Amino acid sequence: MTTHDDPVPGGRPGDAERAAALSAELAERGVHGVVLAYVDTAGIARVKAVPAGKLAAAAAWGVGMSPVFDTFLADDAIVSTDVLGSPDGDLRLYPDLGRLVVLAAQPGWAWAPVDRITQEGDRHPGCSRTALRRIVSDAARVHGITFRAAVEVEWAVGQASAPGDSFVPAALGPAYGATRLVELSDYAAELMAAFAAQGVDVDQLHPEYAAGQFEVSTGSLDPVAAADRSVLVRQTIRAVSLRHGLRASFSPAVRAEGVGNGGHVHLSAWRDRVNLHAGGDRRYAMTAEAEAFAAGVLAHLPALTAVTAPSPASYLRLRPSQWAGVFTCWGHETREAAVRVITGAPGRAGRAANLEVKPVDLAANPYLALGCLISAGLHGVASSAALPEEITGDPARLDDAEAAARGVRRLPTSLGEAVEAFRGDEELRAALGPVLADAVTAVRLGEIEAVAGLDDEQVAAAYRWRY
Incomplete structure (x- = not known):
């Protein structure tokens, strides 16, 4: 606990x-x-x-x-x-x-x-875990709202024997394919055993889309525990990988092209042990507060990307039509939407309904990411924010006029753009406090300077084994 x-x-x-x-x-x-x-x-x-x-x-x-x-x-x-x-x-x-x-x-x-x-x-005003505890405690005190959260973990499995810092996939089977799981069967089984021994509640583990990529989804917890679990899960994957002569990369972009590693966040708001995302009279059975919470997250997404997509490599992943959620829009079970409303199967909505936030990767500090997402949502609750019209399908198909009419905008395409949005977001900066907010800005600007002049492949290589 x-x-x-x-x-x-x-x-x-x-x-x-x-x-x-x-x-x-x-x-x-x-x-x-x-x-x-x-x-x-x-x-x-x-x-x-x-x-x-x-x-x-x-x-x-x-x-x-x-x-x-x-x-x-x-x-x-x-x-x-x-x-x-x-x-x-x-x-x-x-x-x-x-x-x-x-x-x-x-x-x-x-x-x-x-x-x-x-x-x-x-x-310590720079401690992100302490900041998240404060944000969660204040939400309960001021709004009477608690939260459940989970962070998806995607990683690319490479051969540890590959020369230098290159990436050679350790499995060659197709995306979501049984072949890939067979190729790394002993590895995946040891992961399952390690998670179980550590009390990590695994919902599913499967091969993902990119070369050598896997994903593990775990059960929801209070936000601080969910962030802790995200860190523990990655430590476990690294250790098991090395025991099998493998190497795990959680970088947003292991290679310059193709689908990268995400760290999608699932988040739900609760009051008196009742899920506000189910049983309501708003769209998809959301309550008014749940809809306002989603609207708050959506409104702050451009600034949030400085926290949820904090690496220059993040912007190699944040590309249209790759399920990364790169437009300011929401949809019901729409995997191209930045904010996906999940209602859950009939009979389980009271437990399973939640929001999935897509433009998040595992370069993000999970305490900062969850703290800022919750703060953004609570700002929506406090202002009774309204969700715009939902989208269906891929928002990249919308022409400029239709996108503008529906409020669908491209999220920042570079870390520099994200930093500028964060600098202008008074609510997010206030939620973190000046010391931590200034640290976020300084570190992001430092990362930008560190890769100045590098091409996409060099940026991917620079961060390949850092996360």
């Missing part, structure tokens, strides 16, 4: 005892170290590790980590803002004991997500 209270120096009541009990349990299970994990502004998972016997000390007093990583780029270069990016200062990493997991594919290791607080015990 996710811990929703802020860490405090010395530990929250019961933390020391709980950590001591966990340390003993870990020792019995042969676990020697605990990975303390968070995701930086660039979308890279960063870690420190402690001996399992030091878990109680970490829970009480945290583990030191420089705040400079808030302005690291994907290639480990450093940019800065007016308050971040210097060698000064220190933070404390506090593990969420409720999310600690023994890693099935890394014998001897456990894993836990962390919140970062200052040396003085205050919230």
Whole structure:
């Protein structure tokens, strides 16, 4: 279970005892170290590790980590803002004991997500996990709304023996084909076993469209836990891949051409344990609040792409007619729409109805992505925003006049365009706070500068194994 209270120096009541009990349990299970994990502004998972016997000390007093990583780029270069990016200062990493997991594919290791607080015990304004916890808590307090979320994980499986940093698909079967699953049967079976051992609720695993590509979909959780799970799932896939002589890439574009890896987000709003996306009197049984929430997400999508598609490689994936959702439109079960309304099978709508947001990839920090999506939707709720006319089919088929009449616009075609939209979106910036919002801008501009002058294939190669 996710811990929703802020860490405090010395530990929250019961933390020391709980950590001591966990340390003993870990020792019995042969676990020697605990990975303390968070995701930086660039979308890279960063870690420190402690001996399992030091878990109680970490829970009480945290583990030191420089705040400079808030302005690291994907290639480990450093940019800065007016308050971040210097060698000064220190933070404390506090593990969420409720999310600690023994890693099935890394014998001897456990894993836990962390919140970062200052040396003085205050919230670190650059911590994306803390920001998401705050956004979720405020939504419950102000609006009486809670959320369920899940992040789809797509990845390309390559041969680890391929020369240099090239990508050679490890499976050659067709998209969604049985052949591909047969080729990597033992690999996929070990993934399933590892997920089950770690308590990851898998809905489905299947071969995807691109060369060597697979996807795993997991059950929904509260947003903080869903973001944690996304990070854990990727750690597990990497570990299992290496055990099979394979290499996993979660980059939005493993190659310059073709379909890339997405990280579509599924999100639903609830009140008093009732799904607001089902049983209502609006379109497709949405309630008025659910429709306004969807309208809020749709209205903020151009700025959201700076968070949900944060890499120069993201814009190699965000191309029309590839199910990436690159136009500002919504539709019922329309996979080309940026916001897809899912109603679920008859008899399950109360549990299954949700929104799928398509222009999201796995270069995104999942805590930032979910926090901004929720904030955008809540802005729609607060303003009673209205959804425009839905679209059917591929919006790319609309001529300019019809698209303009229906409010269908192309999302940013470059990271630079997305940054400009984000800079102009006061609601999203306010939701993150000035420190984190400025870090997002600085890191995105740094990524743009890092690939200046590179062609598409060179951009794809630069980020191929970073995510």
